[in-house]
Amino acid sequence: MTTYLIKNAKPYGEDAVDLLLADGVITAVGTDLSADGAQVVEAAGLIALPGLVDLHTHLREPGREDAETVETGSRAAALGGFTAVHAMANTDPVADTAGVVEQVWRLGQEAGLVDVVPVGAVTVGLRGERLAELGAMADSAARVRVFSDDGHCVADPALMRRALEYVKALDGVVAQHAEEPRLTVGAQMNEGDRSARLGLVGWPAAAEEAVIARDVLLARHVGARLHVCHVSTAGSVEILRWAKSRGVQVTAEVTPHHLLLTDECAETYDPVFKVNPPLRTDADVRALRAGLADGTIDAVATDHAPHAVEDKESEWASARPGMLGLEQALSIVVQTMVEPGLLDWRGVADRMSVRPAAIGRLADRGPDSHGRPLAVGEPANLLLLDPTHRATVDPAALASRSRNSPYAGRELPGRVVATFLRGTATVMDGKAQK
Amino acid sequence: MKRHLLEAADLDRADATLVLDTAGQIESALAGREVKKLPTLRGRTVVNLFYEDSTRTRISFELAAKRLSADVINFSAKGSSVSKGESLKDTALTLEAMGSDAIVIRHQASGAPHRLARWVKGSVVNAGDGTHEHPTQALLDAYTIRQRLGRLDGVRVAIVGDVLHSRVARSNVWLLTTLGAEVTLVAPPTLLPVGVGSWPVAVSYDLDAVLPKVDVVMMLRVQAERMNASFFPSAREYSRRYGLDGRRMAVLPDDAIVMHPGPMNRGMEIAAEVADSARSTIVDQVGNGVSVRMAVLYLLLGGAPEGTT
Ligand SMILES: [Zn+2]
Numbered sequence A: 001m002t003t004y005l006i007k008n009a010k011p012y013g014e015d016a017v018d019l020l021l022a023d024g025v026i027t028a029v030g031t032d033l034s035a036d037g038a039q040v041v042e043a044a045g046l047i048a049l050p051g052l053v054d055l056h057t058h059l060r061e062p063g064r065e066d067a068e069t070v071e072t073g074s075r076a077a078a079l080g081g082f083t084a085v086h087a088m089a090n091t092d093p094v095a096d097t098a099g100v101v102e103q104v105w106r107l108g109q110e111a112g113l114v115d116v117v118p119v120g121a122v123t124v125g126l127r128g129e130r131l132a133e134l135g136a137m138a139d140s141a142a143r144v145r146v147f148s149d150d151g152h153c154v155a156d157p158a159l160m161r162r163a164l165e166y167v168k169a170l171d172g173v174v175a176q177h178a179e180e181p182r183l184t185v186g187a188q189m190n191e192g193d194r195s196a197r198l199g200l201v202g203w204p205a206a207a208e209e210a211v212i213a214r215d216v217l218l219a220r221h222v223g224a225r226l227h228v229c230h231v232s233t234a235g236s237v238e239i240l241r242w243a244k245s246r247g248v249q250v251t252a253e254v255t256p257h258h259l260l261l262t263d264e265c266a267e268t269y270d271p272v273f274k275v276n277p278p279l280r281t282d283a284d285v286r287a288l289r290a291g292l293a294d295g296t297i298d299a300v301a302t303d304h305a306p307h308a309v310e311d312k313e314s315e316w317a318s319a320r321p322g323m324l325g326l327e328q329a330l331s332i333v334v335q336t337m338v339e340p341g342l343l344d345w346r347g348v349a350d351r352m353s354v355r356p357a358a359i360g361r362l363a364d365r366g367p368d369s370h371g372r373p374l375a376v377g378e379p380a381n382l383l384l385l386d387p388t389h390r391a392t393v394d395p396a397a398l399a400s401r402s403r404n405s406p407y408a409g410r411e412l413p414g415r416v417v418a419t420f421l422r423g424t425a426t427v428m429d430g431k432a433q434k
Numbered sequence B: 001m002k003r004h005l006l007e008a009a010d011l012d013r014a015d016a017t018l019v020l021d022t023a024g025q026i027e028s029a030l031a032g033r034e035v036k037k038l039p040t041l042r043g044r045t046v047v048n049l050f051y052e053d054s055t056r057t058r059i060s061f062e063l064a065a066k067r068l069s070a071d072v073i074n075f076s077a078k079g080s081s082v083s084k085g086e087s088l089k090d091t092a093l094t095l096e097a098m099g100s101d102a103i104v105i106r107h108q109a110s111g112a113p114h115r116l117a118r119w120v121k122g123s124v125v126n127a128g129d130g131t132h133e134h135p136t137q138a139l140l141d142a143y144t145i146r147q148r149l150g151r152l153d154g155v156r157v158a159i160v161g162d163v164l165h166s167r168v169a170r171s172n173v174w175l176l177t178t179l180g181a182e183v184t185l186v187a188p189p190t191l192l193p194v195g196v197g198s199w200p201v202a203v204s205y206d207l208d209a210v211l212p213k214v215d216v217v218m219m220l221r222v223q224a225e226r227m228n229a230s231f232f233p234s235a236r237e238y239s240r241r242y243g244l245d246g247r248r249m250a251v252l253p254d255d256a257i258v259m260h261p262g263p264m265n266r267g268m269e270i271a272a273e274v275a276d277s278a279r280s281t282i283v284d285q286v287g288n289g290v291s292v293r294m295a296v297l298y299l300l301l302g303g304a305p306e307g308t309t
Helices: A070-079 A098-111 A134-139 A157-170 A193-198 A205-222 A234-245 A256-260 A263-268 A282-294 A329-338 A345-359 B013-030 B055-067 B088-097 B112-119 B135-149 B167-178 B207-213 B224-229 B235-242 B282-301
Strands: A004-011 A017-022 A025-030 A039-042 A047-050 A052-057 A082-087 A115-118 A173-176 A226-228 A250-254 A382-392 A411-421 A424-428 B045-050 B071-076 B102-107 B123-129 B156-160 B182-186 B202-204 B216-219 B257-259
Touching: A047 A345, A052 A070, A052 A329, A052 A345, A070 A082, A070 A098, A070 A411, A070 A424, A082 A411, A098 A115, A098 A134, A134 A157, A157 A173, A157 A205, A173 A205, A193 A263, A205 A226, A205 A234, A205 A250, A234 A250, A234 A282, A250 A282, A250 A345, A256 A282, A256 A329, A282 A329, A329 A345, A329 A382, A329 A411, B013 B135, B013 B167, B013 B282, B045 B055, B045 B088, B055 B071, B055 B102, B055 B123, B055 B282, B071 B088, B088 B102, B088 B112, B102 B112, B102 B282, B112 B123, B123 B135, B123 B282, B135 B167, B135 B216, B135 B257, B135 B282, B156 B167, B156 B207, B167 B182, B182 B207, B202 B207, B224 B235, B257 B282
Parallel strands: A004 A039, A004 A047, A052 A082, A082 A115, A173 A226, A226 A250, B045 B071, B045 B102, B102 B123, B156 B182, B156 B216, B182 B202, B216 B257
Antiparallel strands: A004 A017, A017 A025, A047 A382, A382 A411, A411 A424
16 A cells, blocks of 8 residues: 655645655654655645545436446545545435445445445435335445435425434434425426526425424424535524524535525526525525534535436426536635635535534544544545636536536636545546546 | 527617517508518528417417518427427427528427527527517517507506416516516416516506506416416406406506407406407407517518518
8 A cells, every 4th residue: 555645735724744644544744754665745835634525415326327326426526525425315226225325335435436425215215105224224334324315305294203213223314305395396496586587486495494494393302413405595594503502403514506606597597507405596695605604504515416418408497406516516615615714724624524524423433434633543534625726617527427517617716636535545636546 | 689589588678669660660561462471581491399389379470481481390399209208409400400590489498498599500589488488479569559559658557467477477577668668567476476576567466456557458368277276266266356357447547458468268367348349459469469570580580571671
């Protein structure tokens, strides 16, 4: 195994030091380190951050390997600076059994670019009728701790209550896609001034907020952990702030696209901007950034959702919702949070690595842990970022098998120069190593 | 004039007035002729690409194109390659490869014409897209108002009914306000879009209060099935509160007119005695539709119609 000596990197953007990575571990941190036989990585000007952890990706395998595979999604993740990604359960077949989650986990191990952590479905077939075998998935080799019917809301309040209660025994968490389905029948975009003009069926903010309000009350009632996926509205941030102030065990994530883009994008009718929950208003974007800055929102999660060309190159209403996110997530956070001064690099590490790892129960897995500090003795999961680099996004150059990037043609700051997974370079000089 | 006619919201006052004036010139050029045809678009091909059944709109466009001597291809999505899953893009590229100069599209998805305009080199005319817009309907409505009342500036127009699901309402809101009319939308709150407050119009829930103060009442088609999704309790209650009957028509100012884009639900939003009254412009609207669509095709595809300057 190669030993790496990283010279003059700035951990968390602070004073430059050298880091020695050997046998999967950070073995030394200090100035003027040297090591015989080590491969030297010149990192002057680069920022070192703990490897990013994504709570929310769609890797599409099994079932839609034409849109993404575990391997291509893993490569996109590594290029984005991730060392662990949670793979959502809405595959075909659905990841609602130990067999399917183990298959996804094993595919991730074989690809060897990031740790692919399967999410288990809450209900059989994501149908929202009865619980899947959550315990079997938790006890499997995939060690599932996050359960979600993402793509669908666990809308039945009694079923949601049982799910929240049941996973307490597994140290698990239910990650809710908050969308009251009766309020979003046929919904295409945020309901407001722009949907009124464009003649597209509106997706009201209240459909998200009502479910979050209900679920934080349920979580409080049964003393369970709740995680809220892709929070998209100012009202949701308010409800979460209230719940946290009352001691409810709730965590939440926001996507890069909801931090940057608004429903103005829908005016082109280009379905690359169609996503669920939809892009909201400027006021929502501001509230989400503030919520992420003050910790009301715990994590940035990509909701990376690859789609084949034919599922996007169509009329808006018949296109599938979702957009790519893994390769640009950190750049978006730099642009929307770091550059305006809302978050420092410690904050970025916290929201993109430490807290998501804690929510997914990945922080305490010995040598397989994620979201650990950049310190001697910790697993060598880290990335090196050039914060001054600016580049224009070219969808054709992405590692994902799909091309549905909403950032095409945008100039974004920051470039992941290198990523290390347990001391192995998965990305070097901005290129995937396998 | 731009290359496409995608939405009335796109038209500025000069463009919109040009279309109406051109329609008037075409009408006079054809008046009294035995053969109602101009040679303007000879050798050009217009495709009517219809994903929704709308015989009246399709025939109106077909007649408009033929009276300009264009070749017309009617492509109905039903029973064609489209029903076998061919995408809009593939269909459009195929039609263009066959030599179409303009595509007139009617589609159930809002924004379909905008997508189409990005894929083809020729002109795209929106003949109604989902619940978004139906710009030529608004143009013919504006033409009809101007014909009957002699002006558009300051004309008070009430648009009554299912604004939420109406592309006719949206197009008329943008076009008529651009041309200086004062528009009031009248509907139960359930049939107005959230966000209507940002439109340059007044909003009322009370038809009786609005009627004495308007020059034009435009009744929108309301589908009785909307009551199944609780937009209103029953067809009877809707018609009692928002239908235009003889009693309500009587409170209109003397020279006020009643419009309807068709097809009408007689007895629902409009009573037969109103539809057939002297105030009704419904038959004029149909005739004017052909002239206005001729003007649009002429302006988009170019060429000077005979007998006009
Ligand atoms: Zn979701």
